[in-house]
Amino acid sequence: MAQLSSSAVTKVYKSGDEQFLALDNVSVEIERGEAVAITGKSGSGKSTLMHLLALLDNPTSGEISINGVPTKSFSEQKLSKVRNETFGFVFQQFFLNANETVLENTVLPLEVGGMSQSERNRLGTELLEELGLGDKVQNKAVDLSGGQKQRVAIARALINSPQVIFADEPTGNLDSKTGQQVEELLFDLNKNHGITLVCVTHDRDFAAKFDRIIEVSDGRIVGQDSAVEPEKDLSALIERSVRNAVSKAVEEALSRNGENK
Amino acid sequence: MRPLSIFKRSQRNLRRNAVRTGLTASAILVGALTLTLTSALGAGVNKYIDDTLASFGAENVIFVTNPTASGDNSDSDPAIFEEDQIEAQVVGPPNPGGSATLVQAISQDTIAEIERIEGVDAVEPSLGVTIEYLMTDGAQYVADNAQTSLEIESVLLEGTQLSDDSEFQVILPYEYLDVLGFRDASDAVDESITIGFYDYADFIAEVDAKIVGVADQGLGGPVAGNLVMNPSLIQEIYESQSLDAPAEEGFSLVTVFVDESLVGTDDFIAVIDELEQLDLTAVTLEDQLGDFTAIVDAIIWILNGFALVVLFASGFGIVNTLYMSVQERTREIGLMKSIGATPRVIFSLFSLEAALIGLIGSISGVLLGIILGSRLSNVLQEGLLSDLTGFDPFVFEPQAIASVLVVVVGLALLAGILPARSASKKDPITALRYE
Numbered sequence: 216m217a218q219l220s221s222s223a224v225t226k227v228y229k230s231g232d233e234q235f236l237a238l239d240n241v242s243v244e245i246e247r248g249e250a251v252a253i254t255g256k257s258g259s260g261k262s263t264l265m266h267l268l269a270l271l272d273n274p275t276s277g278e279i280s281i282n283g284v285p286t287k288s289f290s291e292q293k294l295s296k297v298r299n300e301t302f303g304f305v306f307q308q309f310f311l312n313a314n315e316t317v318l319e320n321t322v323l324p325l326e327v328g329g330m331s332q333s334e335r336n337r338l339g340t341e342l343l344e345e346l347g348l349g350d351k352v353q354n355k356a357v358d359l360s361g362g363q364k365q366r367v368a369i370a371r372a373l374i375n376s377p378q379v380i381f382a383d384e385p386t387g388n389l390d391s392k393t394g395q396q397v398e399e400l401l402f403d404l405n406k407n408h409g410i411t412l413v414c415v416t417h418d419r420d421f422a423a424k425f426d427r428i429i430e431v432s433d434g435r436i437v438g439q440d441s442a443v444e445p446e447k448d449l450s451a452l453i454e455r456s457v458r459n460a461v462s463k464a465v466e467e468a469l470s471r472n473g474e475n476k
Numbered sequence: 477m478r479p480l481s482i483f484k485r486s487q488r489n490l491r492r493n494a495v496r497t498g499l500t501a502s503a504i505l506v507g508a509l510t511l512t513l514t515s516a517l518g519a520g521v522n523k524y525i526d527d528t529l530a531s532f533g534a535e536n537v538i539f540v541t542n543p544t545a546s547g548d549n550s551d552s553d554p555a556i557f558e559e560d561q562i563e564a565q566v567v568g569p570p571n572p573g574g575s576a577t578l579v580q581a582i583s584q585d586t587i588a589e590i591e592r593i594e595g596v597d598a599v600e601p602s603l604g605v606t607i608e609y610l611m612t613d614g615a616q617y618v619a620d621n622a623q624t625s626l627e628i629e630s631v632l633l634e635g636t637q638l639s640d641d642s643e644f645q646v647i648l649p650y651e652y653l654d655v656l657g658f659r660d661a662s663d664a665v666d667e668s669i670t671i672g673f674y675d676y677a678d679f680i681a682e683v684d685a686k687i688v689g690v691a692d693q694g695l696g697g698p699v700a701g702n703l704v705m706n707p708s709l710i711q712e713i714y715e716s717q718s719l720d721a722p723a724e725e726g727f728s729l730v731t732v733f734v735d736e737s738l739v740g741t742d743d744f745i746a747v748i749d750e751l752e753q754l755d756l757t758a759v760t761l762e763d764q765l766g767d768f769t770a771i772v773d774a775i776i777w778i779l780n781g782f783a784l785v786v787l788f789a790s791g792f793g794i795v796n797t798l799y800m801s802v803q804e805r806t807r808e809i810g811l812m813k814s815i816g817a818t819p820r821v822i823f824s825l826f827s828l829e830a831a832l833i834g835l836i837g838s839i840s841g842v843l844l845g846i847i848l849g850s851r852l853s854n855v856l857q858e859g860l861l862s863d864l865t866g867f868d869p870f871v872f873e874p875q876a877i878a879s880v881l882v883v884v885v886g887l888a889l890l891a892g893i894l895p896a897r898s899a900s901k902k903d904p905i906t907a908l909r910y911e
Contacts, residue, residue: 271814271904292818299816306908310811314492324815327477371815 216283217244218411219268219379224277226263226434237263238274239434247378250405250412252422255431262383264431265415269302269381270294299328303372303410305401307384309364311371313357317348320356321370328375339374346370346400362393369400379411380404386421398424423455477821486828489801497833500797503790504837504884505844510783511880512845516870518776520853524867525769527631535739536597537628539759540590540730540751542582582727582756589754590732595747597733600626603714604728607703608680609672610648612656616672619652622702628731630704631866634661635689644685644709646671649701650692661690671703675716685709692866732758787884790837791891794830798895802826809899810907819900826896827889834888838881846872 226238237260245251245268255261266272267279270286279286281297289297303324311320318339325335343352346366351359356367365385372380382401386394398421405412414425422428430438490497581604591599609616629637630647638645648656648664658664664687675681691704705713732751738744751758802809809822849870856869 266905269814295813295816295818297816298814304814306811310807310908312808323812326481327812327815327817327821329478329481331478332481 217280218247218249218282219243219245219413220280220283221264221267221274222278222280224264224267224274224279226260226267226272227275236434238267240277241431241434241436242277243268243429243436243439245411245413248405248409248411249427250402250425251414252425252428253413253415253431254417254419254422254428256417259431260434261415261417261431263434264429265381265383265413268413269304269379270298299324300375301378303375303377303380305365305368305372305380305382305385307387309368309388311356311359311364311367313355315356316353317343317356317359317367318352320367321374323371324375335374339370342370342374343367360393361389362396365389365393365397366400369397373404377410379413382412382414384416384418385414386416386418394421419455419459477817479824482821482824482828486825486832489805489825490829490832493801496797496800497836500790500793501833501837501840503793504787504834504888505841507783507787507790508838508841508880508884509845509848510786511780511883512842512872512877513849513870514776514779514783515876515880516845516849516872517779518773519871519873519876520867520869521772521776522769523871525772527866534628535761536734536736536744537761538732538734538748538751540582540732541728541757541759542586542755543757582730586754586756587727587730590730590751590756593747593750595735595738595743597735600731600733601727602729602731603710605673605705605710605713605717607671607673607713610652610656610703611670611672611682612667614657615655617652617655619671620702622704626707630689630691632689633692633866635665635687638688638704638706640707642708643706644683644712645688645706646685646709647689647691647704648687649703650690651701653690664690671705671709671713673713673717676719681716683709683712787887791887794833794888794891795894797833798826798830798892799898801829802895802899805899806902806907806910809902810904810910813902813904814908822902823896823900826899827892830888830892830896831885834885834891835881837888838884841884842877842880846877 220243222242224238224241225236228235228237241260241264243264253261253265263272267274270279270281270289281301286294286297312323318336321343322330322335322339325338326332330338340349340352343349346369348363348366348370351363351367356364359367365388369380369385372382380401385401386397389397401412401414402424404410412425414421416422428438428440429436430440582601587599587601590596605621607619607621610619611617626638626640632647633650635647638647646669648669650661653661653664656664656669658667667687668684669687670682670684672680672682685705732747734744734747738747748758748760812822813819849872853868853870857867861867861869
């Protein structure tokens with residue numbers, strides 16, 4: 216049974232008289248322990264799909280199920296509990312509270328869940344040490360570098376030992392080196408701790424490292440490129456890098472051309 | 477989320493915006509300060525009235541006198557002389573101002589009739605006597621005596637009330653302390669005083685009595701400024717002043733005690749009507765106080781109204797502050813909701829902030845009010861209000877202070893409802909996208 220699934224999900228945003236069809240009849244299934252990238256251009260509906268799977272939003276029609284259980288009938292209380300206990304969230308803009316310490320930021324889900332302060336501080340300190348942030352525990356979040364902030368955000372997503380981590384462009388605000396570290400950390404959690412990873416990205420290189428890519432365009436799924444492990448398939452990797460290099464060069468040439476005009 | 481966690485978060489948020497919190501709380505402070513002072517003023521005035529009310533008598537007491545034709549201003553014809561007319565003298569209740577009024581004696585027959593009126597519990601006649609002066613060792617000082625009942629207590633600065641003893645007892649008004657050579661009220665108690673009066677033959681006679689208490693001025697009333705004597709002393713003077721045999725005694729004042737359960741009912745008014753049908757003048761506590769207490773209450777309520785208007789206005793300050801806070805922390809709210817904070821938790825966070833602002837404002841307002849009120853009390857008592865001994869204009873009652881706190885925090889909570897609701901209803905996705 217799929218851990219997360221959407222069946223014929225449609226999402227319509229209304230603003231005044233205008234309607235915008237963000238998702239159109241989308242059905243996906245994500246198995247336990249899978250690493251899935253949701254890709255697509257901005258406005259394609261990829262974020263909306265993740266938000267629906269993460270129970271942050273309600274579909275206009277269709278059904279979202281967790282471990283086969285439809286969530287439509289869940290109360291606000293129950294939805295909050297699921298998000299608090301089984302999901303972890305990592306956002307592009309980190310969303311750390313700048314005035315609070317690294318530890319306080321990390322243990323926020325436990326605080327919301329109602330754990331005692333001493334217990335959550337113990338768990339938080341342990342986790343931060345594992346993630347190499349042991350010396351920053353009492354630092355204010357505002358004093359950290361970008362990479363450190365995202366690692367704290369990942370620590371916050373991990374603190375409740377979630378079954379699924381949802382990440383929205385987790386490397387989008389990071390330079391390539393720290394982005395690399397964050398990627399490694401996420402895949403390590405997926406491979407070695409069995410946490411399902413659902414990640415929205417428009418970075419093709421990053422997406423290529425996932426078990427499966429769900430490509431969304433204009434609210435529809437246009438491709439499910441599954442189980443091609445680029446590391447194992449050398450020719451595919453070479454082909455992809457060449458293609459990337461060529462397209463990059465073409466893009467640069469075009470932009471130079473544009474400037475010259 | 478644990479209540480303690482919610483509390484810590486709320487107060488941390490308030491501290492982070494200390495200036496804004498402070499300014500909002502100051503508006504509340506002004507309201508709480510005003511409310512504290514006005515309620516204390518009300519309590520002070522009412523306490524003073526209560527304290528001094530003893531000298532006016534209880535609510536179920538009616539003072540009954542028999543007016544003469546000459547005392548009746550509506551009748552301009554000369555009065556016919558009547559044999560049992562008591563000499564001009566001060567009689568308290570009907571004319572507390574103290575000017576002389578001619579009264580007729582009330583006969584034993586009339587007293588028997590009064591006793592027969594339905595609702596009358598007891599009747600206590602007082603003999604009419606007149607004194608002329610008081611003296612210790614030196615000069616003689618002009619004095620009047622109050623016509624009153626033993627049941628009506630004086631407001632004492634020192635000493636005890638009169639008793640129905642064979643010993644001659646008086647309660648001395650404090651105005652006489654200085655001139656009679658007493659250092660203070662306690663110095664006068666248990667001392668002897670000489671009372672001078674005219675006997676039936678118009679010769680000066682004197683009698684010695686013991687000062688058992690010294691009376692405060694209070695709000696006036698029948699005994700204010702007059703010497704109060706116990707029954708045996710009055711009897712003694714009466715016997716010197718009157719030639720009548722005791723059986724034919726006429727009384728200048730009859731104190732009527734009505735069944736207490738009738739107070740405020742039509743039956744009480746019926747008693748007064750019946751007394752007036754006997755051509756007697758009936759004066760009740762209400763007649764004496766008039767609308768005095770009602771006016772005081774009205775003024776206090778108007779002042780309280782002003783305080784409530786201030787509080788109402790400062791409530792909008794809270795609404796505004798919290799809306800700003802909700803706006804600023806939109807993304808924080810979005811994050812908290814996405815990691816599982818229920819709308820109820822978000823609502824509690826913000827309404828607790830409102831309550832805390834209310835609590836800070838009201839506690840500091842009440843404290844400032846108490847300090848200011850006590851200072852003002854001292855200044856007023858030594859200056860403007862020095863004539864009103866024993867009047868403390870601001871009396872701070874724990875109950876009143878507690879209700880000020882409750883009212884203010886309640887108003888703050890009410891003001892917090894709208895912003896807290898808007899925070900709790902935010903959609904997590906939209907909130908996270910908020911720039």
